[in-house]
Structures are given as C-alpha cells and as structure tokens.
Amino acid sequence: MKISNETKVGALTSVAIVTLILGYSFLKGNDVFSNENEFYAQYDRVDGLASSKPVLINGYQIGRVSDLTLLPTGKILVQFKIDSEYSIPKNTIARIESTDLLGGKAVVFELGDSNNFASDGDTLNSHVQTDLMDQVEPVQKKAEQIIARMDSILTSVNNTLNPEFQKNFDRSFASIARTLETLEKTTKTVDGLVIDQSSKISGIMSNFESITANFKNNNSKINSIMNNLDKVSDDVAKANFTQTIAEANKAIVELQTVLNKVNSGNGTLSQLINDEKMYNNLNNAAENLDKLMIDLKSNPKRYVSFSVFGGKKN
Missing domain, CATH: 1.20.5 (Single alpha-helices involved in coiled-coils or other helix-helix interfaces)
Known part of the structure; x- marks a missing residue:
C-alpha cells in the first residue's frame, strides 16, 4: 500500500x-x-527566580521550579515539581539561594527531621538567603576604601621620592657601604694584631691563671693573715683609745684637785687669788719698782760711780 x-x-x-x-x-x-509530586512555597520576593530553575538537596537536583504566581497579597507562590521517589519531611525549608556571582538562582531544600512527610500539593516553609552580591557588597566597599588609602599612600610616597631625595638616599647608602668597608678593614687589622700577639696573650692569660690558682691555693692563709691584721688593728685601736681615756680621766682628776685647793684657800695661788692684801702689796711693790727704774735711768750716778785711776769710792 x-x-x-x-x-x-x-x-x-x-x-x-x-x-x-x-x-x-x-x-x-x-x-x-515522569511521575512527580507538586509542592508549593510562598515568598516575599524571589530575586530573579524563574521557571525551570533546579531544586537541590546538598547540591543534587531532585526537581525543578515549574511555575511562579503573584498573589493578591503581593507574595509570590512558587510551584515545585519533585520526583516522587524522594520523600520530603513536612518541616523542610525551601530556601532560595544564589548559585553564582552573576545572580543565578536555585531552590535548596533544607530537609527537616520530622517523621511526617509532605504530600502532593502541600506548602513548605520558605526562606530567602541573602544574595551573594549583597554579602560581597560590604567587602567590596571595604576593599574600595583600602584601595583608595593605598593609592593615597603611594601618591605620598611618590611625592616624597623626588630626585633630590633619591640622590640623598643613594649618598646615604654609599656612605653606609664605605663605613662597612672601613669597619671590615678595621676588623681585619684587629684580627691580625690578635694573631700576632696571640703568644703574648696566651702567656698573660697563663700568668693570670697561675696567680689566680695561687690565690685559690693560699686562700686559707690569706684569710688567716687578714684576720690577724684585723685583730692587730682592733687591739691597737682599742689600746690607744683606752690609754687616751685613762690619761684624760687622770688629767681631769688632777685639775679638779687643784681647783678644790684654790677654792678652799690652800696654796700660794689660792692666797694670790683670794687675799686682797697680798694683791695690794704686790701692786705697790711693782709700782715702787717702776719708780726706781725711772729714777735709775734719770740719775745713774746716784746709785753707781766709776773711777778711771782707781780712786776711792765715796
């Protein structure tokens, strides 16, 4: 046919x-x-979610978004079609998440722990995760601020590193290099002197070690000598001090005795001090002696005569 x-x-x-x-x-x-179950969820906003977007559990697709309807209340009713072989607990949360930085959306089921499973046509709990760009935006702003500050710092550094500064900087490094070179030469010179004088230094150190060993070996004798010296010094100091105190006490006693005699009227000094008559007689005698000396100077012949030829003295 x-x-x-x-x-x-x-x-x-x-x-x-x-x-x-x-x-x-x-x-x-x-x-x-395919045999699929239908589930629903209501959202205040869907942020670009569209039909045929995947429904995921731990990154594994179990269904897709089949329809979106704007309700009179302003909310959006989203319909999911899920493969009937998967059981969904009633307290599962259908969360809208961003899948990339370009704004791609997907619905991720956060499975609940209920033993009761949702039936075909049930409405699940909903949640909208913060968009990745919203999460990145604060970091972006901070990065922009940091970049602006870095740009300002680099500008300041660029202004600071003018040709004159660079010349001074180069001269400073050259000076440091010369200083290091001089220091290296000085170090080599010192090393040479140490090598040349190493034998003498060894001898000095040996002598020093010998002296130290002698001090260490005779430590007890040195201590004994120092103790004896301390004892002798103490004895001398104590003896001189004791003798001085004794002599001072003796002198004070004798002086006190003399003063007692003077005060009691005994002795010539006491009479000279306390007897007014004796004082007057001594005063008169001194006055007469003074007159006699004056008269002797004025009339010496009255008292003394000389004869050249040995004549008779009147």
Whole structure:
C-alpha cells in the first residue's frame, strides 16, 4: 500500500506539533513522562527566580521550579515539581539561594527531621538567603576604601621620592657601604694584631691563671693573715683609745684637785687669788719698782760711780 504524500506531511506535522508541545512543557518545568509530586512555597520576593530553575538537596537536583504566581497579597507562590521517589519531611525549608556571582538562582531544600512527610500539593516553609552580591557588597566597599588609602599612600610616597631625595638616599647608602668597608678593614687589622700577639696573650692569660690558682691555693692563709691584721688593728685601736681615756680621766682628776685647793684657800695661788692684801702689796711693790727704774735711768750716778785711776769710792 502506497502512502500518499499528504498523509506523510500530516503525520510529520502532528509529530512536530506534539514535539513542540512537549518541549514547551519541559522548558516550563513540566515533565509529562515522569511521575512527580507538586509542592508549593510562598515568598516575599524571589530575586530573579524563574521557571525551570533546579531544586537541590546538598547540591543534587531532585526537581525543578515549574511555575511562579503573584498573589493578591503581593507574595509570590512558587510551584515545585519533585520526583516522587524522594520523600520530603513536612518541616523542610525551601530556601532560595544564589548559585553564582552573576545572580543565578536555585531552590535548596533544607530537609527537616520530622517523621511526617509532605504530600502532593502541600506548602513548605520558605526562606530567602541573602544574595551573594549583597554579602560581597560590604567587602567590596571595604576593599574600595583600602584601595583608595593605598593609592593615597603611594601618591605620598611618590611625592616624597623626588630626585633630590633619591640622590640623598643613594649618598646615604654609599656612605653606609664605605663605613662597612672601613669597619671590615678595621676588623681585619684587629684580627691580625690578635694573631700576632696571640703568644703574648696566651702567656698573660697563663700568668693570670697561675696567680689566680695561687690565690685559690693560699686562700686559707690569706684569710688567716687578714684576720690577724684585723685583730692587730682592733687591739691597737682599742689600746690607744683606752690609754687616751685613762690619761684624760687622770688629767681631769688632777685639775679638779687643784681647783678644790684654790677654792678652799690652800696654796700660794689660792692666797694670790683670794687675799686682797697680798694683791695690794704686790701692786705697790711693782709700782715702787717702776719708780726706781725711772729714777735709775734719770740719775745713774746716784746709785753707781766709776773711777778711771782707781780712786776711792765715796
């Protein structure tokens, strides 16, 4: 039996229409060849979520977003189609998350711990995670501030590092290099002197060690000598001090005795001090002696005569 061209064209047209319908349904999130359960969730905002976006559990796709409907209250009702082989607890949270920095969205099921499972047509709890760009924005602002500060610092450094400063900086490094070179030469000279005088230094150290050893070996004798010296010094100091105190006490006693005699009227000194008559007689005698000396100077012949030829003295 020969099939006419019209039949072939009609059959191909039917197949094309069916394929177009199925493809359109698939793009809208409807899979006519699989047994799926429908779940719903309401969101205040969906931030770019669209039909056919995946529904994930721990990164594994178990379904897709099949439809979004704007409710009179302003909320968005999202329909999910989930493969019926997966059981979803009733307290599962359907969270909208960003999948990349470009704003791609997906629904991630955070499975609950309930033993009761959601049935076809149930509404799940919902949550919208902060967009990645919203999370990155504060970091971006801080990065921009840091970059601005770094740019300001680099500008200041660039202004500071003018040609004159660079010249001074180069001269400073050259001076430091010369100083280090001089220090190295000095170190070599000192090393040479130490090497040349190493034998003498060794001898000095040996003598010093010998002296130290002698002191160490005769430590007891040195201590004994120092103790004896301390004892002798103490004895001398004590003896001189004792003798001085004794002589001072003796002198005070004798002086006290003399003063007692003077006060009691005994002795010449006491009479000279206390006897007014004796004082007057001594005063008169001194006055007469003074007159006699004056008269002797004025009339010496009255008292003394000389004869050249040995004549008779009157």
